[in-house]
Amino acid sequence: MVLPALFMFLLFGVVPLIGVFALSFTQWDGLGPIHPAGISNWRSTLKDPGLYHSLWVTFEIIALSWLVQTPISLLLGTFLAGRQRYRGFLAVLFFIPLLLSSAAIAITYKALLDPNFGLAAGLHLSFLAQDWLGKGNLAIAVVIFIISWQFIPFHSLIYQGGVRQIPTTMYEAASIDGAGRVRQFFSITIPQLKYTIITSTTLIVVGSLVFFDLIFVLTAGGPGDATRVLALDMYKRGFMSNQMGPASVIATILVILGLVLALLLRRLGGSTTASQQEGA
């Protein structure tokens, strides 16, 4: 049973990885022959301040999108796991952004944010007429807002599932002991969701690390290089500047970073695989 999956993983995962690693030691413009270049790509790329800028922007987006998404998803997920009226209807509404493609979202937001013909003009709200995508910090804030808007539904879903797994007996016991809802949330829900939080965090961190499509369509890394994340830097060097060697160096760095971060987060969850749930 595992063979077909293993074959696909090797063919589309491992083989290209080896290819990229090999390409990082060559000089190639994508058109002509491939020339070996030794470690010159690594040397020049690691010396390039552009790389560190992209790394910084990437970490900024990872950190900020985690900070925005996790609390909201956690609260929404807990809410959706409850038994209130209209919950099913609201869940469908919350879920809508996840159904849209990133490119469509980016194009829509670009039109809405246009300072002259966008939302500001449509609603006659002049404070909305900001230079949203034209100022570095504003552009990053806009990117994080849209990423969060798009992915909070997904993480809410994960938390909803997690909260449903918590035995109701724990809450009943807490109520008898006199714990209020807030106290229950912090003393039962959050500790019980430890692994769910780690899973969601891993997905946010690794997902943000390779985040590409929305930023590519929305700002193309601009203004200047304010929103140029590592994945975009790789694409630009490879396919716009025709420098496959340096692009492969960045691709390799991305893979290593992704693996290291994912491993770290897994370590954070502790080596024990035992559930914290009562009776499990």
Add this chain to the structure above:
Amino acid sequence: MTTSRRNFLGLVGGGALAAGLAACGSSGPKSTPGSTTGAAAGSGTTYWFLTGQPQQGIREDQVKRFNDANPNTKIKTTEFQNDAFKQKIKTAIGAGQGPTLIWGWGGGGLKSYVEAGQVEDLTDWFNNEHADLKNSIFPSAFTAATVNGKLYAVPGETVTPIVLFYDKRSFEKIGAEPPQSWGDIMDLVPKFNDKGIAPFSLGGQSRWTNMMWLEFLFDRIGGSEVFQNIYDGKKDGWSDPSALKALDEMQKLIKANGFIKGFSSITADSNADQALLYTGKAAMMLHGAWTYGNMKSAGKDFVTGGHLGYMNFPPVDGGKGDPSDTVGNPGQYMSISSKASQADKDTAKKFIANNTLDDATVDAWVKSGNIPVVKSAKDKLSSITDKSDSAWLNFVYDTAANAKNFAQSWDQALSPTQAETLLDNISKLFQLSISPQQFASNMNAVIGQ
């Protein structure tokens, strides 16, 4: 144990995501594009070109006429959107899967094909066998088709200079005349701002829109040789005193609020920059001649009511450049793949010689509001009955024909490596986040690459 599996899945999923992205970086050129296997080398003469009217229809008609006349050597076509085409053609040519006829913009892109040995040298064939056709084409169109003194592409289609558009109504409001010099422009800026009209519209997010300004300022201040030196890879070409002065003037205009507020959030592909001009929010706009058609169709009575004015970019006081010089796209280009079979190459040559600038094509271009790259276009202009179209086409023809130097857009002329760095730095220059000196040294670092 569900938690641990979720963790594991997260890890594998993350790894696969990264690997998948890495795959985009390397396996692209090696893959055989499924949708275009019919167009691969060795399966007859093939031609890839861009969608978008009216150009698409004119190209389709050219091929149809050829195929009707040559039923045994038909050309197969595949059509692409602009951005998809740019990616696809490069990848396909690199993989030896490109079309026989390679459509392009000449300049730096063509040069990279030539250096990789992917396109045919057409010098002898075109100069000897088709001297008439050669002599009928604007001489300025050949620069971007020539690499190291040899012709690798035949110019075709249309000539589209960048021109300064303005709204006559806005000038009436402030009681001023269109600018005759750079000094006039700087004087007009506060006058328009006082009346609540933005002096210039600009789709700054698109970056190449900002570049058009520098192309003209470099030329008007230092003459055409400033960029020629850069193009030739002369060391420190970007720190030429005229170049630094042009960059400085550029930032002066930005600091004086010469451009509409929030221009860095405006894109050219949505045509929002044109809308700012025809809705009266901005008074002037530097843009390609290709925007005329859209402003006419989308701008209500802006064009038909005679409110649109246009002129070549004015001179800069004390500048060395010839005021007749212009920049833009001197033409589009067709090359022939060196990997194609001899029979396919011959078919492609026949098509280029007989069907790309024939009478029917020239007629169709003029009717669509464009100036084809041939001198005979002038004779066709008298047949245009629409008054605004006729005046516009005569202006475009004269601008192109009288230009002492018709420079190709920088991002097309330079190599892809330099072009990308250039667009980045232009964006930063317009953000005022780098100085002219920093711009020059960033660009000098990639010169000749």
